[in-house]
Amino acid sequence: MDVTLTYYGKLVEVVGKSKEVLDVEAITxxxxxxxxxxxxxxxxxxxxxxxxxxxxxxLEDEITSKNIDIFPPFSGG
Amino acid sequence: MKRYSRHITLSEVGLIGQLKIAESKVLVIGAGGLGAPLLLYLNAAGVGTIGIVDFDTVSLSNLQRQVLFREQDLDLNKADIAKELLSARNSELNIKSYPVALTTSNALEIIKPYDIVVDCTDNFRTRYLINDACIKLNKPFVFAAIYKFEGQLSVFNYAGGPTYRCLFPTPPKAGEVPNCEEAGVMGVLPGILGTYQANEVLKMILNLGEVLSGKLVSINLLTNQQNSFQFRRNESLVKQVIEEDLSYIELNDCNINA
Structure with a gap:
């Protein structure tokens, strides 16, 4: 199953992209x-x-959705 | 009441709603990028008592986004000058300034008299302190935080709903998450998020619509995308906060510099 990972905030800079597609089967x-x-x-x-x-x-939930969002806490105000 | 006639005309607000706004007490912690638009709108809306906490002074690089302040306010305390500026715009309201840092020794005392707390701070240490103090005093608080072109928004500890610690249980390590000074920030970003915070405050006072409890909204100004993520209350974590002293909690999980 193709799953799209979307990154937010500083994570975009850390991984070097805002989205990527992973082909995964039955992972948590x-x-x-x-x-x-x-x-x-x-x-x-x-x-x-x-x-x-x-x-x-x-953490133990199996991934069933095609869209996964990954975000850090923000501190600015 | 004539100045509030556009509110009163709304059947969802009316005279009774406007009186509820006049009777409400809102504490704004941080009079910076988020606090500036929030304070202007709460003041314009007629929130009867507004408390403003900020230890910091206005600097030139604040003026790019902290739209409450003028060049002549440079080097003045933000809470004190915000009080003066808001009083000039709406002289009927009770506005109180606290030109101090929120700490484990004054947080409970400062927050206690207010109905709703708004977290407009720029550091994790104060955000976790607000969270923990609001849990202890059973106050709801409206949260927003920003990074470059992105913002996060939620209402915590509202009617038994989840808190900030239920989302992120412990503060990140020092230097892990850059603030506006380190990362830069688009000036309109806190303007938008602070205005959303004002909207949530007024919805809570007026019991209107759906309060943003149990959901974190993520806003990206570059893509105009908004996403909302649901999360649950962590009862055992909340219980720990209720049982421990604020200073104990800060010493034991907060090894960051404000």
Missing amino acids: IQELVIWLENEYPDLKKLSLKIAQNNTIGE
Whole structure:
């Protein structure tokens, strides 16, 4: 299944793109985090949240949505 | 009441709604990019009591986005000058300035008299402190934060809804997330987010529409895309905050510089 990852905020600069498509089968959010940290070691140091179907779920949730959003906290005001 | 006639004409507001606005007490923490438009709109709307907390002074590089301030306000305390500027625009309201930093020792005392808190700060240390103090005092708070061309918006701790810690349990490490000074920021971005915050404040006062609780809205000015992410309250985390002292929490999970 093709899944589109959309990055927000500083993550766009860290991974060098705002979107990418991954071909995955039956993986969990936790497994996606491991893939992200292997692909982009600089992400290991950052706080981030992962949402699918516009909902932030648990790490053990299986990815069923074709659209995944990955965002950090912002601090500016 | 003539000045509020365009509100009163709205059947959803009316005279009773306008009186609710007049009776409301809103505390704005941070009179910067987010705080400037927020304060102007709350003041124009007739919010009866507005508290403004800011320890900082106006600097030249603030004027690109902090539209409340003028060149003649340079080097003056932001809370004090904001009070003066707002009083000149709407002299009927009670406006109180707190020209101090919000700390673990004064947060509960400052926040306590207010109905709604608005987080317009620019650092994680104060954001987590506001979150924890609002949990302890059972106050809702309207959150916004910005990065370059993107913003995040939510209402936390509203009617048993989730809090900022339910989204991001602990503060990021020092230097992990750049602020406006380090990263730069499009001047209209806090203008838009601060105005959204004012809208949520007024919706809460008037009990109108759907308050942005349990959802984080993400806004990108370059693509005009808005996304909304649902999240749940973490009851055990909230309970820990209720049980521990603010200073204990800050010492133990907040190793960042404000």
